[in-house]
Amino acid sequence: MKKTIRDFDLRGKRVLIRVDYNVPLDKSLNITDDARIQATLPTVRYALDKGAKVILMSHLGRPDGKPVSSMSLSPAAKRLAELLKTEVIQCSDCVGSRVKEELGALNGAASVALLENLRFNPDEEKNTPAFAGALAENGEIYINDAFGSSHRAHASIEGITKFLPSGAGFLLEKEIQYLGDAMQSPKKPFVAILGGSKVSDKIGVVENLIAKVDKILIGGAMAYTFLKVKGVDIGNSKTEKDKTELAKTILDKAARSRVEILLPEDHVCAQKVDEQSPVKIEGPSIPTGWLGVDIGPKTIECFKRALSDAKTVIWNGPMGIFEMRPFAKGSEAVAQTLAGLKGAVTVVGGGDTAACVAAFGLAEKMTHVSTGGGASLEYLEGKVLPGIAALEEQ
Ligand code: ADP
Ligand code: 3PG
Numbered sequence: 001m002k003k004t005i006r007d008f009d010l011r012g013k014r015v016l017i018r019v020d021y022n023v024p025l026d027k028s029l030n031i032t033d034d035a036r037i038q039a040t041l042p043t044v045r046y047a048l049d050k051g052a053k054v055i056l057m058s059h060l061g062r063p064d065g066k067p068v069s070s071m072s073l074s075p076a077a078k079r080l081a082e083l084l085k086t087e088v089i090q091c092s093d094c095v096g097s098r099v100k101e102e103l104g105a106l107n108g109a110a111s112v113a114l115l116e117n118l119r120f121n122p123d124e125e126k127n128t129p130a131f132a133g134a135l136a137e138n139g140e141i142y143i144n145d146a147f148g149s150s151h152r153a154h155a156s157i158e159g160i161t162k163f164l165p166s167g168a169g170f171l172l173e174k175e176i177q178y179l180g181d182a183m184q185s186p187k188k189p190f191v192a193i194l195g196g197s198k199v200s201d202k203i204g205v206v207e208n209l210i211a212k213v214d215k216i217l218i219g220g221a222m223a224y225t226f227l228k229v230k231g232v233d234i235g236n237s238k239t240e241k242d243k244t245e246l247a248k249t250i251l252d253k254a255a256r257s258r259v260e261i262l263l264p265e266d267h268v269c270a271q272k273v274d275e276q277s278p279v280k281i282e283g284p285s286i287p288t289g290w291l292g293v294d295i296g297p298k299t300i301e302c303f304k305r306a307l308s309d310a311k312t313v314i315w316n317g318p319m320g321i322f323e324m325r326p327f328a329k330g331s332e333a334v335a336q337t338l339a340g341l342k343g344a345v346t347v348v349g350g351g352d353t354a355a356c357v358a359a360f361g362l363a364e365k366m367t368h369v370s371t372g373g374g375a376s377l378e379y380l381e382g383k384v385l386p387g388i389a390a391l392e393e394q
């Protein structure tokens with residue numbers, strides 16, 4: 001059993017909480033789904049009620065180790081202040097003397113601060129001890145409430161636990177409980193649905209899921225790497241060239257294990273990722289100069305049939321670029337199908353997938369909507385997440 005926030009005396013202490021505020025933003029940098037912020041409120045409020053000063057830290061996007069203004073956490077700080085109805089100090093960075101000065105204001109009326117995007121510094125992802133130590137100087141107790149990032153052995157997730165007493169926040173605890181319960185002895189047929197754009201990150205998961213599930217439905221950008229190795233023309237669709245060997249191995253392994261992998265038979269195709277761009281339905285091949293932006297109507301029907309008798313479903317990764325209305329039909333159909341399944345356990349995970357289900361008003365219809373995408377998949381695969389492993393035992 002790992003320590004949790006309940007195991008510490010927080011009165012008067014500076015509590016450094018890692019959260020996952022990697023929230024979806026629109027072009028004007030408005031937050032389109034604040035579920036990841038809302039989900040941390042129990043931990044933040046608990047710490048405040050116990051008399052702690054709360055210092056939050058997170059990454060947002062993938063700025064690759066340098067400041068990128070569109071990836072500032074400032075929209076998250078504003079939203080958090082609205083939700084907590086209190087002032088939130090927005091720090092200019094995450095380490096260093098200026099940040100120390102800014103955190104000095106925590107002695108006044110404001111009791112919450114949010115550090116700037118951790119990934120503006122290359123040492124966050126490299127997990128250097130010097131950077132983890134510098135982060136640790138911002139607090140006296142470390143709490144991990146960033147379930148969605150706990151599969152990353154980064155400084156704010158893993159390295160920092162070597163410098164401070166550490167434990168889990170309520171969100172981390174809840175996610176582990178829900179996902180653990182759902183997966184303990186999953187009722188069959190057990191179907192996994194994968195899509196989204198983080199193909200390199202998640203394609204390995206497909207291989208490990210073969211041992212656990214009966215069927216895997218693949219849509220989103222994830223599908224094109226598989227279609228390509230099957231010799232299907234995919235036009236300008238997003239693929240990962242260096243993952244073609246792995247995709248081949250996965251298809252072979254699934255065939256040997258008699259696990260069905262269903263790939264799109266047709267696609268909504270456009271010439272540009274632009275909602276004004278004319279579309280046409282093509283499939284399975286995508287013509288030169290066009291790219292796949294959503295699964296097509298035949299695929300929707302095929303996926304619906306494949307899900308009709310499912311008793312356990314996990315879904316990560318939208319079926320198309322759902323942020324643009326004309327490319328959202330596939331994701332909406334999948335969300336509606338899951339919402340309508342009788343007596344099935346449905347677990348949806350991922351910042352964008354959760355946002356997509358919420359946008360269709362269907363979040364309440366799922367058994368569990370996890371804040372973790374890659375993290376929930378790795379947890380469901382049975383992997384030990386580095387962010388959980390690193391926390392102190394009770
Ligand atoms: P999650 O956040 O749920 O873990 P990902 O981050 O892996 O999911 O992927 C979400 C993104 O995938 C969305 O922003 C969506 O626009 C994008 N996406 C889905 N289908 C495609 C596609 N065919 N081509 C490009 N991007 C896609
Ligand atoms: C996510 O959105 O899955 C988490 O915030 C982790 O982001 P990452 O894949 O960029 O590490």
Ligand code: MG
Pocket residue numbers: 350351352373
């Ligand atoms: Mg995402």
